[in-house]
Amino acid sequence: MRRPARVLLAGVGRVGSAFLELAAARPELEVGAVVRSTGPTVDELLAGGGWDVVADATPSDLTTGGPALVHARAALGAGVHFATAAKGPLVRGHGELRELARRTGAGFRFSAATGAALPTVDTVEFALAGARVLAMEGVLNGTSNYVLDRMGESVELETALAEARERGIADGDGRADVAGADTAAKLVAIANAVWGGDLALEDVAVTGIEGLDPAQVRAAARAGEAVRLIGRAVLEEGRVRAEVRPVRVTRDHPLAGLRGADKAITFETDTMGRLTLSGGRSDPRAAGAALLRDVLLLLRVGPRA
Numbered sequence: 366m367r368r369p370a371r372v373l374l375a376g377v378g379r380v381g382s383a384f385l386e387l388a389a390a391r392p393e394l395e396v397g398a399v400v401r402s403t404g405p406t407v408d409e410l411l412a413g414g415g416w417d418v419v420a421d422a423t424p425s426d427l428t429t430g431g432p433a434l435v436h437a438r439a440a441l442g443a444g445v446h447f448a449t450a451a452k453g454p455l456v457r458g459h460g461e462l463r464e465l466a467r468r469t470g471a472g473f474r475f476s477a478a479t480g481a482a483l484p485t486v487d488t489v490e491f492a493l494a495g496a497r498v499l500a501m502e503g504v505l506n507g508t509s510n511y512v513l514d515r516m517g518e519s520v521e522l523e524t525a526l527a528e529a530r531e532r533g534i535a536d537g538d539g540r541a542d543v544a545g546a547d548t549a550a551k552l553v554a555i556a557n558a559v560w561g562g563d564l565a566l567e568d569v570a571v572t573g574i575e576g577l578d579p580a581q582v583r584a585a586a587r588a589g590e591a592v593r594l595i596g597r598a599v600l601e602e603g604r605v606r607a608e609v610r611p612v613r614v615t616r617d618h619p620l621a622g623l624r625g626a627d628k629a630i631t632f633e634t635d636t637m638g639r640l641t642l643s644g645g646r647s648d649p650r651a652a653g654a655a656l657l658r659d660v661l662l663l664l665r666v667g668p669r670a
């Protein structure tokens with residue numbers, strides 16, 4: 366019988382704990398060690414050899430790339446598959462990591478960081494294989510969608526944000542969610558994965574929802590329409606143009622029907638037309654499940670399909 370794949374888990378917070386619990390039920394996986402912010406590092410444990418995958422659930426740092434970027438360099442550099450829930454390495458060093466993975470033959474997956482339960486990059490890689498993505502547009506942040514829905518019901522933004530924190534929907538204090546930074550980071554990560562470029566966070570024009578006039582959100586809801594925080598990226602003459610901003614959408618728009626913390630993404634392609642996926646839970650357990658999916662795909666499929 367094949368031995369279980371040895372997984373090194375970095376970060377045992379909400380997502381990491383969910384991953385640990387889900388992985389414990391998989392006979393093909395063995396979490397051989399966990400790395401916390403103190404104690405042995407990923408680098409030190411990798412040096413001992415015998416690892417198949419590093420799964421990372423450390424905090425997202427959009428400025429420096431954070432511990433996940435350090436872990437990604439260590440794992441991929443050693444030829445060990447790497448999966449992460451953190452957005453840092455995807456907006457700081459995506460191109461470098463892709464190249465490193467190509468050189469060492471290791472795989473690099475990050476679906477927990479780009480929509481978690483909602484498959485985004487996986488959809489393009491598998492379901493849309495062979496088609497060319499011309500544009501993508503999505504509601505990629507559950508917190509801001511929840512807040513906008515509640516604002517449509519006349520609840521104030523700060524109250525709705527506090528509710529999102531209580532329900533475990535918000536990442537941290539939720540400020541990066543309503544400011545549009547989280548949406549921008551996911552958009553950059555998905556665009557770079559799909560188009561193989563090196564779009565930077567600074568290339569995205571971002572307007573969040575904090576400055577929105579609540580009366581406009583209520584008026585849209587009364588008319589049966591909705592305001593959504595939409596991230597959109599378009600490939601134009603070989604260049605990616607990307608923006609995040611609140612948009613009032615009519616009821617027949619594919620992103621209008623979302624409720625609460627739902628997320629969704631639409632891909633426009635050359636041969637398969639327009640495809641929209643929506644739903645999936647937005648919480649740490651779903652993110653842990655997405656990290657597990659990435660680990661299983663790395664073991665089954667290897668580097669990118």
Ligand SMILES: NC(=O)c1ccc[n+]([C@@H]2O[C@H](COP(=O)([O-])OP(=O)(O)OC[C@H]3O[C@@H](n4cnc5c(N)ncnc54)[C@H](OP(=O)(O)O)[C@@H]3O)[C@@H](O)[C@H]2O)c1
Binds near residue numbers: 380381402647648652
């Ligand atoms: N929560 C969600 O629903 C969700 C959804 C999708 C993606 N994500 C992403 O998933 C990641 C984890 O989120 P979370 O909600 O689980 O955060 P969390 O509860 O704050 O957990 C993060 C854990 O990482 C540990 N850590 C910090 N620095 C470390 C280092 N250098 N090496 C190893 N461990 C370190 C922290 O431990 P210490 O306490 O010892 O510092 C903490 O236990 C984040 O990048 C987040 O953006 C979260």
